[in-house]
Amino acid sequence: MYLQIGLRPEDRDVCRFLWQEAGAEAPVKTYRLTRVGFGLACSPFLAMQVVRQHARQCGEIDTLIDRVVTDMYVDDLATSCDDSGEARNLVKKLSDLVRSGGFSLKKWASTDVSALHDLPEEDQSGEGRLWKTLGLFWNRCSDHLTFVIPPAVELSRCDTKRQLVSLAARVFDPLGCLAPFTDRAKQLFQALWLRGIDWDDCLPADIDVMWRRWKEELDQLPTIRVPRALLSTPREQLQRVELHVFGDATETAYELDPGWKPFVSNRVQEILGLTEPHQWRHCPTSDNPADQLSRGCALDRLREDQLWWNGPAWLKDSAER
Incomplete structure (x- = not known):
């Protein structure tokens, strides 16, 4: 996506870089980017703003423009429709809109396979059940959001305050669905600060017991299933x-x-x-x-807690x- 967006000539000098071919005697050459580059802090904003501006200039339907402006984040589009006919129409119009700007929408996924019948197979996502969108894991077969176990969790290790914070931050929950569980780790972190524990000090025995118990519950994360649709009834x-x-x-x-x-x-x-x-x-x-x-709250209790979910x-x- 970034390489489809050009930089103004007057801005290219601030995107210079050095390049040397293989070999110690090869001269060092200076190049400059002519397209939006990967790794720049401003690149996500530039990409989003260009797509939005293109939609405003070329879109003929307000609702179509609104989908791009409000439902698109960098190169991810997450939106919904009330029926498959509306979805097919939206897919076609959005594809035509971004194509006119030199972009393409790929890896389409839907809970209703008929919504993607008009798309070539190469533009559709694979058959995997879990689909990651905006950092959240979506099971499109059941239309639920779920969670995955962070990799490399060592249950027997005596962690430090730094390791506690690092692992707790890897449970990505921007919607707050797991807040009663994740806040337990935050409260342990708060207790460490109050005791003056340094970043690389091992956890005190009493906090380590509670922390190990929290880590053991991580295996239950995939059992938490949250309905993706906030409203099950058409608006x-x-x-x-x-x-x-x-x-x-x-x-x-x-x-x-x-x-x-x-x-x-x-x-x-x-x-x-x-x-x-x-x-x-x-x-x-x-x-x-x-x-x-x-x-x-423990994860197994949270999973069955009707008061929390409903x-x-x-x-x-x-x-x-």
């Missing part, structure tokens, strides 16, 4: 959509540095100004999904509840 059939937010706090999460207090106070005032008093309710612990996040049952009752 035009929905009569009302509500957003309910649950909150909770513990001492480890609630204590704040004095410098943060004005910031938090200002945000609280902003939130209160955007809501009405009658919209706030006390939620008992037994009905509060956020309680799992603040207390932490919220309290009374959400489906009348608004007066």
